[in-house]
Amino acid sequence: MGRVTAYTPGQVAEETGFSLDTLRYYERIGLLEPIERNAAGQRRFSDGDVGWLGMIRCLRDTGMSIAEMLRFAELTREGEHTIRDRIALLAAHDRAVEDQIAALRQKQGAIQRKIQYYRDVLAIPDALYACEDERAS
Template identity: 80%
Template sequence: MSTSVYTPGQVSEETGFSLDTLRYYERIGLLEPIGRNAAGQRRFTQEDIGWLGMIRCLRDTGMPIAEMLRFAELVRKGEHTIPDRIALLEAHDRRVEAQVGNLREKQTAIRNKIGYYRSVSC
């Protein structure tokens, strides 16, 4: 089993994060220091990519970076923080739920507006 690694370009391609964003995330500690080859270039592992997938989920659901940092720290501190991680993710899940609810509600209003415009213009 080859311990395959990925170049920044490949990771950017795969995760949708820009090269700058990947470097930025490493700088602020959202990613642990990424491994390097002899020339000092980053080589991401499968695990890094998995973690970036998690980051992607949290970002896309509106979690601020500050909170993702807290989550990252919990992960680093080891297994005994799993209950805390669950709590954090559950709280976030509730916010996502609320977000969807709010979105749906506002969407209905927008659709009503469209309907109104249609009734006026026809």
């Protein structure tokens, strides 16, 4: 206990919810920087890697494209002087998420009204369709 933690691909997949293939894919395209290897050439993820993957998941799940995440990764790699750019990028994304939520709420309203419309149709003492109901087994 207490030594520097290193996670196997399997553990990371388990923890982050990304598949092994996706982890390798992300490394290939440069969304993850090259992961450390053990003597046998197998990946050993650091806490930092896992933390970064948490960020990636967050961005991905809020609809950021890989291209944009790559941009963010690039900024992060470039060092401290890009922090303002990173804030700008994240703030823009935050606004995009806000818009996304607002749009969802609005469309959800329409769906709920449609549900209510159907409920109303059912509620009408529907003599018109009664025969159809009777024909049904």
